[in-house]
Amino acid sequence: MHEPMQRPDWIALDWGAARLRAWLMRADGSVIDTRLARAGADEPGAVGVEPALLALVADALGDDGGSGQPVPVLCCGLAGARQAVPFVAVPAPPPSSQAAVRIETRDPRLDLRALPGMKQDSPADVMQGEGTIVAGALAVQPGFDGVFCLPGEQTRWVHVSAGEIVSFRTFMTGELFALLSRHSVLRHHVGDGTGWDGAAFDAGVGDAMARPQRIGAALFGIRAAGLLQGLSSGAARARLSGLLIGLELAGSRPHWLGQDIRVLGTGGLARAYRAALSAQAASVQTMDADDLTLRGLRAAYEGTTG
Amino acid sequence: MHEPMQRPDWIALDWGAARLRAWLMRADGSVIDTRLARAGADEPGAVGVEPALLALVADALGDDGGSGQPVPVLCCGLAGARQAVPFVAVPAPPPSSQAAVRIETRDPRLDLRALPGMKQDSPADVMQGEGTIVAGALAVQPGFDGVFCLPGEQTRWVHVSAGEIVSFRTFMTGELFALLSRHSVLRHHVGDGTGWDGAAFDAGVGDAMARPQRIGAALFGIRAAGLLQGLSSGAARARLSGLLIGLELAGSRPHWLGQDIRVLGTGGLARAYRAALSAQAASVQTMDADDLTLRGLRAAYEGTTG
Known part of the structure; x- marks a missing residue:
């Protein structure tokens, strides 16, 4: 026993x-x-x-x-x-x-x-729930003043100052990626998720930031490039991710420009956001988000966020 | 018998x-x-x-x-x-x-x-297939010079001059609407498709044309407005449609600005495109697309497009 x-x-x-x-x-x-x-x-x-x-x-x-x-x-x-x-x-x-x-x-x-x-x-x-992750990040870095970026099904940009959440903004980027890669006409092109093409990601970010209004055409362009130019599934997947994150960075620029940024996350998605932000010369670091939820719950339970 | x-x-x-x-x-x-x-x-x-x-x-x-x-x-x-x-x-x-x-x-x-x-x-x-619909439209209006807009799962903007398709551009707008309204977190808010709020549609078009780069946040804003402000499902659905069509009009502007436009379609979608384009002071008419495919196939079979 x-x-x-x-x-x-x-x-x-x-x-x-x-x-x-x-x-x-x-x-x-x-x-x-x-x-x-x-x-x-x-x-x-x-x-x-x-x-x-x-x-x-x-x-x-x-x-x-x-x-x-x-x-x-x-x-x-x-x-x-x-x-x-x-x-x-x-x-x-x-x-x-x-x-x-x-x-x-x-x-x-x-x-x-x-x-x-x-x-x-x-x-x-x-x-x-994201407020609790932010509490966890503040428990790790008390007094942080800047912007937390929380990527996921929805990405949140959370502006924090003097221990308070001042404002925040939610973008549906992750869910758009999931829907387009699994259920749209692009699903035949982006493959099963193996392989990653960093150059295709960077180009996608750049294209979407330069012409965010053309995203609907740039997305279909992945299919066209697959049919006409033999774009590989790894490059197609990275380009799709790059286009959507670039679109978000164009729209969230007022939230992160000139701010100290912490990307709260793990794995490929957090790395992708960091890479895209760094290419914009933003001041960005990643904090491993794995235990930030627990830290935030503990801070909430103890009635202090540091 | x-x-x-x-x-x-x-x-x-x-x-x-x-x-x-x-x-x-x-x-x-x-x-x-x-x-x-x-x-x-x-x-x-x-x-x-x-x-x-x-x-x-x-x-x-x-x-x-x-x-x-x-x-x-x-x-x-x-x-x-x-x-x-x-x-x-x-x-x-x-x-x-x-x-x-x-x-x-x-x-x-x-x-x-x-x-x-x-x-x-x-x-x-x-x-x-869309080339055949254009052939049908040209059989109805021989010598048309301008832009055909073909809304659907994908919307095509087709520039026609002297009986030739000069260029075209595909936007994934219709498929995005279907995915977001049926499968995303917004599905709880946009309802079953009954009811239409023309003012919410117009406001969505205007918002997306003014700030196309913020579409990812504007989309999630439909959920927030549903939770916080009691946005009705009819208004949510119309706003979603307006945001996506407005985003497309922002991106397709080089294709339609100053052109004579024919929207080829039937029903609510064609009316929505016409309304959004008219609000931009564009020169736009609708051609009922119901039999344009047959006309196009007939024109192709007979070896002439008029």
Whole structure:
């Protein structure tokens, strides 16, 4: 038999569209265990977060017969949207646990609370979970003044000053790439994702920044170049990525020009943003985003963002 | 019993991604009968066009025991791509039957030929079938000098002068609209397609033309406005359409500015393009595109485009 799991003092929970991540935490901020469940987009929302959460952590909650204290669970991400948690308007610091809203559970061993998303009234914009990643970055670099770039299905440009999120802007770049590469007429050309052509990426960035208004034609041009000029699938994929990131950099220029930029991310996408920004002579560094969500949840739980 | 079907002198065939249309023709250009088959995208390509064609017209071919003359079938659209028919480079008149390439059939009653697509080397571009629609428009308005706008999954801007297609440019606007409205995070906001808000469309066109580089943020703004401001699904859908068409008009301006424009299409999409172009003080009329494909196939068969 395994040694019984130590009961966590609290649980950090990241409810994403495609996965649920839970960290079993001690009061001193150290991690007992990490749990991960993949889920189809919207799936936790459809069945409710409680069954998905229990499937991940029930073994660690113990059996207190309802007589003990429930385990606090602090959640960021999509839970807020499902539970109609009011958004916090910017400018504001990233939400702390004081702003969290209780989510009803049947299991008395859980005290589940969701951090609110953040909103901007003009131009209208929303984000959920990204405020917590920013809190994590601020815990690593207290006093940072500049712009965080958070690439993903949507990319967020978040302007931070004096510990507050001053403004932010969301671009649908990642989702456009996914839709075009998987479902459009270009899917026959961009292949399965192996191979990368840095020169084709750079050329795509440059073309889109020079003529962003022609993006709809430049995209179809990938198909034409495949049919007429034998453009390879690796080059086609890199060009597609370059065109869409270049389009975004043209549109987000007011957010990053002259700013100190931190790209929060891992892997190829973060490298692509950094390469494209560096080519624009921007001051940019990458911060590995892997544990920034946990750091942000911990900062929110402790009521401080550094 | 029905009277036996008159054997057609030839058959006009439009092989689209989603449907196959056949017209049974007399030598004098009049129509005996029209046939239509819906097919999933790529379906005729997967099974080959011959079974799909026979399912549509076999009853009209008679039973000549292989001794009689085959019925000529002239096909425009996707057949060329499957059969590696060489593209015709612009500038050139729309392809006539002299440029058609024979497609092998098992059934001896068929003499199937496919019209080639057209290509442009710089900027690289291709179109298949649209050249035939242009031929049809030129049969209706011989001597037209200006720009044809053909909205659809892809929108083509085709510059015509002295009976020749001088240049053309393809924009992926229609496909972007379909992907974003059906598969993106915006699908929850744009609803099922009922309702239309003309003011939201106009505002979308204006916003995208003024700041085309910010399209990625403007698109996500539809979601934000839905969550924060209660934007209706009809307004969201019209705004999405307006943003994408406005982006295209910003990018295609060199093609249409100062030109005499004919939008070839039917229904709401053609009306939307006409409204957006008219708001830019462009000289624009709509030509009903319903029978322009048949007119184009007839013009190609007869070896003249008027």
